Amino acid sequence: MMRRFLRQPGGRLALIFAAILCAMSAIMGSYVYSACQKASADYTTLISDIVLAQQATPQLRVALEEGRRLPSNEHIQYIDYFISLSKRHLDNIQNSIEHHRYLIADVEYLNHHFSELNSRLSDLALLSQEAQQRPELIDPLQSVAMEIGSAQSWLYNQLLEDIRAISVQQRLAMQRLSIAVSVLLVLMVSAAITLCMAVIYLHRQRNVMHELMLTDELTGLYNRRHLVNVASAGLTQAQRNRAPLSLLLLDLDHFKQINDTYGHPAGDEVLRQVSKKLRELSRPSDTLARIGGEEFCLLMPNTATHDAIQAADRLRQEIEANTLRGMELHANPTISIGVTSCKSGSLTFEQLYSLADKALYKAKALGRNRVESLLPPNAPSPHNDPLTYAHTLIHEPSDS
Numbered sequence: 001m002m003r004r005f006l007r008q009p010g011g012r013l014a015l016i017f018a019a020i021l022c023a024m025s026a027i028m029g030s031y032v033y034s035a036c037q038k039a040s041a042d043y044t045t046l047i048s049d050i051v052l053a054q055q056a057t058p059q060l061r062v063a064l065e066e067g068r069r070l071p072s073n074e075h076i077q078y079i080d081y082f083i084s085l086s087k088r089h090l091d092n093i094q095n096s097i098e099h100h101r102y103l104i105a106d107v108e109y110l111n112h113h114f115s116e117l118n119s120r121l122s123d124l125a126l127l128s129q130e131a132q133q134r135p136e137l138i139d140p141l142q143s144v145a146m147e148i149g150s151a152q153s154w155l156y157n158q159l160l161e162d163i164r165a166i167s168v169q170q171r172l173a174m175q176r177l178s179i180a181v182s183v184l185l186v187l188m189v190s191a192a193i194t195l196c197m198a199v200i201y202l203h204r205q206r207n208v209m210h211e212l213m214l215t216d217e218l219t220g221l222y223n224r225r226h227l228v229n230v231a232s233a234g235l236t237q238a239q240r241n242r243a244p245l246s247l248l249l250l251d252l253d254h255f256k257q258i259n260d261t262y263g264h265p266a267g268d269e270v271l272r273q274v275s276k277k278l279r280e281l282s283r284p285s286d287t288l289a290r291i292g293g294e295e296f297c298l299l300m301p302n303t304a305t306h307d308a309i310q311a312a313d314r315l316r317q318e319i320e321a322n323t324l325r326g327m328e329l330h331a332n333p334t335i336s337i338g339v340t341s342c343k344s345g346s347l348t349f350e351q352l353y354s355l356a357d358k359a360l361y362k363a364k365a366l367g368r369n370r371v372e373s374l375l376p377p378n379a380p381s382p383h384n385d386p387l388t389y390a391h392t393l394i395h396e397p398s399d400s
């Protein structure tokens, strides 16, 4: 089924389209997923930077307390160290914010607090260096450091609050984006499936149309159009292989009576059952077609006259002996058969058909339920038209 589907240009196109859609879906899905992951990782890093910076503030305060209690150069160096640590943290956070382009606008109002804190930390560093020579500056150093500490705490708390709020908003936006992408993916995959189904449906419809063009609706046998095609191919083949070919015309006897007595639907059923039986009895290499109301044709490639007549008589007997299922007819239907053959595809289909038709006419004229044959001359000459010859034969039953 799949292989047949792929063999169709439309099927291949639908499959390529479906594959592209699936690939696009996978790429979009993974892009959204990694964007969500990256955004949440970025926020986590920034938040941990701020938390680290917050921790440095009490450390500076403790160093200042110690420096005031025991004013020594060693303690002032500690104070110096924590001031530069606080400054480093502040720079880190500012750098991180600059990397978050989508965050800059939201925390822009804090810029001047950062600059102010930066310059105050630089002043504090200068003051602590001076305090190394003048220990009496420890007290003012501590009060400036306390002010800076509170400004730092406020700034970091504010920043944390803003970032958390922004991250919540962003997470919500990402969730909405994920839902939108999922819906889009479902729609795209549905479109791909619909397209594939449409191609399969069209392919089936085309097959059905093709079958309807070549078959007879009532009996399911081939129709005249298909028979003509097969016959001309068979005649060419017979010519190439120098092989015989036979044609049988089969006609139900007194079919009008069946219709008149049992009704048209019963007549249809007779046609169906007789067709089925004929199909069962004919060889797979033969072509059986319904070519008229109650008239059938059997094309038999590689079959010489003698064998064709035998086969025809076997068909006639089988049909006569065949009691139809579910029907109570006064007698089994019978058929009359006209047989003709040619060697090496020497005749056209129309000529063969005409010969068989005349033979059938003869079978009907001689009482029905019988087989009659009519053959063309072995080597027809331009002056000896096979149809004329056939016509002569029909009036000379002994030749058949």
Ligand SMILES: Nc1nc2c(ncn2[C@@H]2O[C@H](COP(=O)(O)OP(=O)(O)OP(=O)(O)O)[C@@H](O)[C@H]2O)c(=O)[nH]1
Pocket (backbone or CB within 6 Å): 218, 251, 252, 253, 254, 255, 256, 257, 259, 263, 264, 265, 266, 267, 268, 271, 292, 293, 294, 364, 368
């Ligand atoms: N039920 C049914 N009848 C059909 C169909 N096609 C043709 N017929 C009927 O088949 C009958 C053929 O009648 P005739 O041509 O007189 O042939 P016959 O009665 O079989 O007589 P002989 O062929 O001379 O034995 C007609 O009544 C058509 O209406 C069909 O598809 N279904």
